[in-house]
Amino acid sequence: MGKLIVFNSISLDGFFVDADGDMSWAYNPTRDVEWDAFVAGNAQGGGTLVFGRVTYEMMAVYWPTPAAMQNAPEVARGINAAPKVVFSRTLGKAGWNNTRAVNADLSGEIRRMKKQREGIAILGSGSLVSQLAAEGLIDEYQCVVVPVVLGSGRTMFDGVGRKVSLRLVRSRAFGNGNVLLCYEPA
DSSP states (O other): OOOOOEEEEETTSSSSSETTTGGGOOHHHHHHHHHHHHHHHHHTTOSSEEHHHHHHHHHHTTTTTTHHHHHHHHHHHHHHOEEEEOOOOOOOOOOTEEEEEEEEOHHHHHHHHHHTTTOEEEEEHHHHHHHHHTTOOOOOOEEEEEOOOOOOOOTTTTTTTTOOOEEEEEEEETTTEEEEEEEEEO
């Protein structure tokens, strides 16, 4: 069976978007060769990327552009080549290459994808994360703690409504201050 992974940046105070819904704070401008290699390697991971509409629209505006190819060529190549699924009740058609739009049955579609032994990674998309966490469908949470305090915002678990116990399976600190924490359901 395929594994469903969530990969999100969070602030030190636990938010994945700020009070305005912005995620640009997650970009850590401190140059770090080890971090850059990690990000580039992650982008080549294979498997399907999953987004909600808001994250999809944000990503689709940047990653297929010449600016993305210039700023982060390995990441741009990986993300653009990967199969992508966007879950949305309002988006009729997905224009980004290798993307299909699904407008019904989030949990059922994720279960189907996992049965096909696909590796699946959710990026951003807090509403998807909270729905799938509540149903116990997420196999691993990869959280990058970025050294910034936002003061307010939204967590990726808003609306879960029940305790989800996790256990730390690995961690890694980077020179730019980012810390990767990986958890699985306990």
